[in-house]
Amino acid sequence: MTMNIVFLSPHFPPNWYLFCVRLRNLGANVLGVADEPYELLHPDLRTALTEYYRVSDLHHYDEVLRALGYFTHRYGKIQRVDSLNEYWLETEARLRTDFNIEGPKITDLPGIKRKSEMKRLFTRAQVDVARGILAHSPAQVRAFAVEVGYPLVAKPDVGVGANHTYKITSDAELDAFLSRQPEGFLIEEYVHGVIQTFDGLADRDGEPVFFTSMQYSNGVLEVVNNDDDIYYLTERDIPPDLEQAGRRILKIFNVRERFFHFEFFRTPKGRLVALEVNMRPPGGLSIDMFNYAGNIDLYNAWANVLINHRVSIPPTRLYHVCYAGRKPFRSYALTHEEVLIRFGDCIVHHQPMHPLFHRAMGAYAYLIRSPDRAEVIAIAQEIQRLSVC
Template sequence: MNVILLEPSFPDNQKQFARGLAEAGATVIGIGERPKDGLDDDVRNWLTHYEQVASVVDDESVMRAVRWIQDRLWVDRLEATVEAHIMTAARVRAACNIPGTSVRTAHLCRDKPEMKEVLRAAGVPCARSTGATSADEVRAFADEVGYPLIVKPPDGAGASGTHRADDAEDLERAIAASGLAHGATVAVEEFVTGHEGFYDTITVDGQVVHEFVCHYYPNVLEAMRTRWISPQFITTNRIDSASGYDEVKAMGRRVNDALDIGTSATHMEWFSGDKGLMFSEIGCRPPGVRAWDLYAVGNDLDIYREWAEAIVHGCPKRHASRRYSAGIVALRPEADGTISGTAGIDEIHARFGDLIIDAHLPPAGTPTQPVEAGYMANAWVRARHEDFDHLRFVLDEIGRTVTVHAQ
């Protein structure tokens, strides 16, 4: 099988998709923005050919490269695994008659208001929402639904660009920050309270062959707005043994079916609270923040190879062991500025060293990144344990003990 992989070098874990495809027996052709001599040796070894383009989100640039390749060999698949690349890949597939995720599916997985219209019609419980192109449309939705509300980009990922409005004054601030006055479009939806998590799959022809569930502590919006919190997310190894996950898995399958997701990775966010289990959003790509690393460690899997096996051979190579729960705790600097040192890490290694997967502790002199930049923006530690509840305790202790100093 001949597979084109869009942007095989950035971000850094992208090269693992190239490795997985090569090890699964595919001929891998890369298209990316980096010069060929800027590829590292591993990537060069896994790729049969590489085409540089000006931009991997410019349809015409990518299409020219794909057609140049098609003039020389048959192309079975064109794969993209980064959210920003999904629509370009889908449009180029359609133009070049390459199988894979359709333009309709890719669009629905990017446009949250349209996504939820389709899913409501399929019986999937969703927060009330709408798309808006003017401040008056946002205010009208607020008058109809009430507060609190969320205002965010219709195609945003995670909490990026997301604003919570608890009253009319907050709403005006969100409208001002959203860019509506400059032609932006926003998604507006009721704020759903409850516990937040995500459900990820690898599917083959619409059938789930691998599935994983993660929990956020606390919910993402709070985590990305509050400096003193050391937020976590944890993938559970109870997904097949605790009955509560059956509803999450069933919802995920209904969502995949309604959006006509075929052979792909997926990343679906959900809430569970007073209104029951509710869908939040989905992407037809792997999760960010290297969550797949946790699935690999927790389940004795090469998850990138499993994805590649789905693409190349249409079936998984191994089953998930569910041996460990695995998670990450983000460690925020005391203030924005420059990191001056870290305290408490020796104590953590003494207490939990055998449970720690890996860690990132930026050296003194490293500029800090803002709180909202995400779970891996500054310092972090990842750990695993057979018992989910004990792992939560361990990550809590790491968050309480390790201090990242900044000045």
């Protein structure tokens, strides 16, 4: 039976059209819903879509609801709806609930949207977490600050990335934050460490058919707040405690037929602290990084998990792949042309990034590949080295 799969926002992020291409190659009816004019879609996306329903705004749920009603009338039962985008998780869940489509529904959202609920589930999975409270009153927050000390981190209980996330280092900064009446914010101790991730794709039974890990040069909070550069790289060897924690979290959150992106802090003393879960692929060019690291095709793997309920991916991680971003207001020691001349043998891909990614990831990206971890880091640092005035 031909599967009818609705893909929300198939044009963004820009490389997501490849998921639709792979679904169509496997015989699915791929039904797109977005507010982008049809003629502006990538040509390969237009070819992959069985039909496209344009709404005036994807935030208008009544329009999206009508789109699925139209598709159901025209093609029959919808088997899946997805966007692989955290921003549309609630829209997807509402549609699955209203049309009885398999996958996470409205009742499943708290655990994958609310950071406070994530912390509760992390604890159930026997994974360490930062101490934290939901802000209900200034007195409660001030008492917490006295208990754990500065710095603190304040972030929305429901939020994406480092948006509206603040580092608080003094009583004065805390007073300024509390003056904004921050209901719905999670207040946590600041954990010093590097970000490590556990990323992958789970099959229909919840088993990871692919998993890997990345490490970041800086925290996303610091990069966004200071407008710094960032690089991050895939690992060839996954720390055993990270894999064990990741697998426990997979089971507690009942992840099935989905990508996952779990974030942790690794402290200087080796403590592993769970930060948050994301039931989607990591952003930017991360899927492409994983593909280059193992000479695989995760766009196709995800499509196979949905259509055929199985996929075989070689477990070998052949390379480290490092993402290095640059920002236009910085004066770099090497021009773009000099970067390609010096490191072209190791740069497997480079491109401008969408403006929405500029603050966190830079305006221009380079993907650096080598079996040698130290080499990709050295090249990334050289690409981001600033000129001396």
